[in-house]
Amino acid sequence: MPLFALQRRARTHAPLSGLCRAVVAVLSCAALGAAAHAAPAPAAGGATQLLRVQNGLVQENEVAVANGAQALADVISHATGKRTLWMAHDAVGATLAAQPADYAFVKPPSASAKLLAKGWHLVAVAQAPQGFGVDFIAQPCPGHAAEVLLGGPTLSTLGVATDAPAKCVSLRDVWTQPGAVLLAPAKGSLVDKVAAKLWLQHASKLPPTVHVQYQNAVTDFMRVTHAAVIGVVTPLVSAQWRATGGVVLAHQEMPFWTVLAAPSVGADQVSKVRAALLAPDARSMDRALHVAGWVAGDPQVYADFMHWLAAR
Numbered sequence: 001m002p003l004f005a006l007q008r009r010a011r012t013h014a015p016l017s018g019l020c021r022a023v024v025a026v027l028s029c030a031a032l033g034a035a036a037h038a039a040p041a042p043a044a045g046g047a048t049q050l051l052r053v054q055n056g057l058v059q060e061n062e063v064a065v066a067n068g069a070q071a072l073a074d075v076i077s078h079a080t081g082k083r084t085l086w087m088a089h090d091a092v093g094a095t096l097a098a099q100p101a102d103y104a105f106v107k108p109p110s111a112s113a114k115l116l117a118k119g120w121h122l123v124a125v126a127q128a129p130q131g132f133g134v135d136f137i138a139q140p141c142p143g144h145a146a147e148v149l150l151g152g153p154t155l156s157t158l159g160v161a162t163d164a165p166a167k168c169v170s171l172r173d174v175w176t177q178p179g180a181v182l183l184a185p186a187k188g189s190l191v192d193k194v195a196a197k198l199w200l201q202h203a204s205k206l207p208p209t210v211h212v213q214y215q216n217a218v219t220d221f222m223r224v225t226h227a228a229v230i231g232v233v234t235p236l237v238s239a240q241w242r243a244t245g246g247v248v249l250a251h252q253e254m255p256f257w258t259v260l261a262a263p264s265v266g267a268d269q270v271s272k273v274r275a276a277l278l279a280p281d282a283r284s285m286d287r288a289l290h291v292a293g294w295v296a297g298d299p300q301v302y303a304d305f306m307h308w309l310a311a312r
């Protein structure tokens with residue numbers, strides 16, 4: 001796995017050793033096998049249903065993802081009496097259009113909003129272990145807690161030409177600095193769009209922006225090269241940055257993850273799954289999914305978020 005993968009330079013993943021490939025294959029097969037074999041026995045007639053999982057632009061451990069998805073599938077199985085299989089995807093919208101599912105665990109709120117607009121039912125909303133949304137992060141200025149480092153020669157590692165010297169800048173003045181450069185996940189992604197919206201609330205135009213594939217690549221690159229850029233990530237990633245001395249400049253809240261049910265799922269089944277998610281004995285599943293719990297939620301919150309994002 002590369003430390004970072006700049007799209008502008010079309011870098012690819014380094015090849016794994018034979019041993020690594022073997023280990024990954026075993027773990028992947030075990031994880032995927034769990035989806036097909038670890039769920040409770042199907043109801044009479046072999047009834048099964050499908051849960052699709054959309055994790056967004058964060059590189060996660062495949063085994064951890066599989067454990068969380070399987071835990072959720074098990075809870076749905078017990079609540080509905082139907083064996084629940086799961087599949088993980090990067091683009092749940094397109095996949096669901098081509099091959100419908102019964103349930104979906106969706107992280108990007110924009111994807112949740114689109115499915116809700118198409119008649120999907122909001123089963124429950126996860127509670128974040130910390131605030132959720134989009135954060136701007138930056139390098140701390142040595143010896144000056146209320147300032148960050150911007151500009152300078154480290155930007156050349158991103159292919160950005162600038163004459164702005166490296167200097168410490170107060171947090172309130174970041175938005176107007178000629179040395180400000182954003183390092184954001186995939187161009188056109190939800191995090192990228194929210195970051196642009198947030199920046200333009202403070203300045204008249206966007207600074208130069210360099211895009212990488214994943215949020216993890218933002219913090220990995222900043223940590224290793226010490227590049228004086230402004231990173232764009234969610235709090236699930238920025239929390240690690242802050243814990244090691246990094247600065248969080250600004251935060252824009254977003255609605256959190258959802259479990260959705262397809263329009264074809266009956267209200268009684270939706271109620272049973274919601275009750276199972278909110279029950280105290282779902283705590284082991286919560287730990288596997290890295291959530292603090294669940295609430296019934298309000299679909300309008302997701303529609304309002306999309307309205308805010310689209311507003312000029």
